Amino acid sequence: MNTRKYLIKNSLVACLVGCCVSLASAGNPPFFTTDAVLNAKGELLMTQKGTRHLDIFSADGKSLLHSFPFDEIPTGLLPDGDKVYVTTFENTGRLQVLSLESGRVEAAIPTGSGACHPMFGPDKKHIYVCNQFDNSVVEVDPVMRKVVRSVKVLREPKSAVFSKDGKYMFVTNFLPAQRADVDVVAACVSVIEMEGFTKVKDIQLANGSNALRGMCITPDGKYIYVSHNLGRFTVPTSQLQQGWMNTSAFSVIDVAKREFVGAVLVDEPDRGAAGIWSIACDDKHIFITHSGTHEVSLIDHPAMLAKFESYKDKSRLDYDLNFLYGLRERVPLQGNGPRNFIFSGDKLIIPTYFADILNTVDINTLEVTATDMNPGRTDTPENKGEKYFNDANHCYQGWQSCNGCHPGDARTDGMNWDLMNDGVGNSKNCKSMLYSHVTPPSMISGVRESAEYAVRAGFKFIQFFEPEEEMAKCVDAYMKSLRPVPSPYLVKGE
Numbered sequence: 001m002n003t004r005k006y007l008i009k010n011s012l013v014a015c016l017v018g019c020c021v022s023l024a025s026a027g028n029p030p031f032f033t034t035d036a037v038l039n040a041k042g043e044l045l046m047t048q049k050g051t052r053h054l055d056i057f058s059a060d061g062k063s064l065l066h067s068f069p070f071d072e073i074p075t076g077l078l079p080d081g082d083k084v085y086v087t088t089f090e091n092t093g094r095l096q097v098l099s100l101e102s103g104r105v106e107a108a109i110p111t112g113s114g115a116c117h118p119m120f121g122p123d124k125k126h127i128y129v130c131n132q133f134d135n136s137v138v139e140v141d142p143v144m145r146k147v148v149r150s151v152k153v154l155r156e157p158k159s160a161v162f163s164k165d166g167k168y169m170f171v172t173n174f175l176p177a178q179r180a181d182v183d184v185v186a187a188c189v190s191v192i193e194m195e196g197f198t199k200v201k202d203i204q205l206a207n208g209s210n211a212l213r214g215m216c217i218t219p220d221g222k223y224i225y226v227s228h229n230l231g232r233f234t235v236p237t238s239q240l241q242q243g244w245m246n247t248s249a250f251s252v253i254d255v256a257k258r259e260f261v262g263a264v265l266v267d268e269p270d271r272g273a274a275g276i277w278s279i280a281c282d283d284k285h286i287f288i289t290h291s292g293t294h295e296v297s298l299i300d301h302p303a304m305l306a307k308f309e310s311y312k313d314k315s316r317l318d319y320d321l322n323f324l325y326g327l328r329e330r331v332p333l334q335g336n337g338p339r340n341f342i343f344s345g346d347k348l349i350i351p352t353y354f355a356d357i358l359n360t361v362d363i364n365t366l367e368v369t370a371t372d373m374n375p376g377r378t379d380t381p382e383n384k385g386e387k388y389f390n391d392a393n394h395c396y397q398g399w400q401s402c403n404g405c406h407p408g409d410a411r412t413d414g415m416n417w418d419l420m421n422d423g424v425g426n427s428k429n430c431k432s433m434l435y436s437h438v439t440p441p442s443m444i445s446g447v448r449e450s451a452e453y454a455v456r457a458g459f460k461f462i463q464f465f466e467p468e469e470e471m472a473k474c475v476d477a478y479m480k481s482l483r484p485v486p487s488p489y490l491v492k493g494e
Contacts, residue, residue, distance in 0.1 A: 027378030031055075033351045036340050039079045044342075044358075046351065047074035047086060054086060054098065059349075061358035061371040068098060070105070078118040078127065085127055085142070087115040091486050093131055095140055107145045111138050113488035117159050121194075122166035130157040130171065134488045137171055139197060149197045153190040156408075158213055163255050164221030167194055170253065172212035172226060173202075174407075175414040180429055185233065185415050187212050189226060189251075191258050205251045206263040206318045208233055210414055211407035214279040214288075217255070223305075224253040227279040227288060229404060230263065230318060233415045233427075245462070246404040248276035249318060250288065252308065262314035264304070266290075266297060266328070269321045272399035273297065273330070274392035280343045285363065287348060289338040292392030292401045296338060296350060296361060299328045333359045334370035336387060354387040385478025388471050396464035402475075405430055410482055419444055433479045452476055 032049035039045055043065060044057040052073055056066040072088035079085075084098045088108075093115030097107040112131030119128050126148070127140040137157055139149040156174035163170070169192040176187045186209040188202040205212075205228065214227040230247045252261045266273045266288060275292025286299040304327050311317060335352030338359065342349040348361040356374035361367070379387070388394070389410065392401040405413055410433035418427040428444040433451075436442055442454035455475050459467045467475075 027376045028374050030377050030383055031356045031374055035076045036342055036351055038342055038344055045077055047077050049073050061373045075116040076118050085118050087118050089115045095129055109145055112136050122162055132156045133485050151192055151197050151199055154188055159215045161215045161217045170224055172215055174212055175210055180416040201258055203260050205260055213277055216280045219283050225279050226251045227276045231413055231415050233417050246400040248273050250279055263318040265321055267321055270397055272397055274398055274400045277339045278341055289341055291337045291339050293398045294336055295330050295332050297328050297330055303327050331366050381474045381477040382481040385474035388475050394465045406433055434482050437480050
């Protein structure tokens with residue numbers, strides 16, 4: 001029985017026999033699931049940041065079948081028969097080739113800093129990897145086990161899809177790559193022409209678009225949907241109470257024209273849907289996870305598309321909070337932080353990042369079945385602080401969490417904000433939280449004497465929530481634990 005649960009159980013027995021260990025100290029580390037897929041056998045494969053494992057569960061999540069350790073944090077996975085291709089990143093980005101039969105990593109192919117989102121090309125002959133911090137996408141020959149082509153995009157590629165004819169790859173850039181002191185600031189989707197493997201276009205999304213995460217293409221190949229934040233950096237922040245600081249949206253791209261068409265808001269007038277993450281679609285539905293409000297949206301795809309295509313002035317769409325009225329169901333999930341999910345038949349399989357609970361949603365009945373995959377999970381103060389940092393349920397009407405302005409592990413959103421506490425018309429770039437506790441003063445304009453003060457004031461004056469001191473201390477601990485990503489431009493650390 002080659003499972004982690006078995007090892008943990010027997011380790012505890014050994015400890016109890018050898019010495020007096022308190023049962024209260026026993027527990028399991030959190031998974032922090034980074035990717036999840038079903039293999040051909042119907043088994044659930046999950047890459048875990050918290051344990052640095054690839055775990056294979058039964059489809060219902062109740063039985064851990066196998067567990068494979070990695071030397072770096074696994075960020076994504078791609079099963080192929082007896083092989084699983086796993087992207088990893090901590091110091092270097094690699095595509096690792098795991099043999100399920102032997103349990104050994106047969107090869108570790110360097111790809112680039114921030115390796116993630118492995119995917120087969122249309123011909124299944126090559127694997128493509130996004131290198132988030134190297135700002136590149138690479139083509140890997142899995143037979144030769146080396147990178148054969150590489151192309152630069154704009155800023156932090158996170159996901160990609162192919163056009164139906166396989167001629168183009170569309171790649172999300174997580175953050176805006178432009179200067180922030182202009183009227184229009186938005187992240188782009190880069191278009192790669194596959195024959196020459198060259199970038200031919202950057203498609204700018206709606207003003208304020210940032211934190212581009214998920215992508216999907218419609219079954220007919222006509223449109224691509226991209227999930228992202230919309231930062232209202234041009235709107236006075238006196239409108240915070242109306243939810244106009246951050247909203248959640250998906251953008252619509254015309255594949256044939258390779259053009260942005262419009263952005264659809266997934267918030268409601270008095271109820272935000274913060275923490276938008278992954279997106280998928282079929283002929284009947286669009287599915288979107290909201291990691292901040294712990295739910296999944298099911299949108300009537302044909303009705304949404306008909307309304308979208310008939311909408312006269314699509315430039316106004318990204319301010320229409322009523323657009324999805326009557327077209328969408330919001331399904332609450334068990335656990336905290338649904339991010340990646342699997343769309344399989346009439347089921348959505350959704351793990352939660354901060355609770356290790358597997359939700360299975362019946363698309364037809366909207367019934368939710370939940371399974372605790374990691375009983376006894378033990379969270380450190382840093383773990384709890386990261387959860388609070390990403391939880392929009394603490395915010396007035398669920399509009400945003402701290403992650404709304406500091407996406408991607410508490411970093412910047414790449415935009416300037418005109419906050420109220422230093423006078424109108426004095427916009428400043430959103431700061432990363434990295435080392436904020438050792439570099440006072442804090443906040444964009446330095447109005448808080450310390451990061452500790454800024455944490456508590458941020459909850460109170462931006463989210464309209466008074467945190468308990470234990471919660472604030474956990475957020476302090478999380479922010480103090482942040483470390484910079486190794487620069488991809490260093491050679492042997494120099």
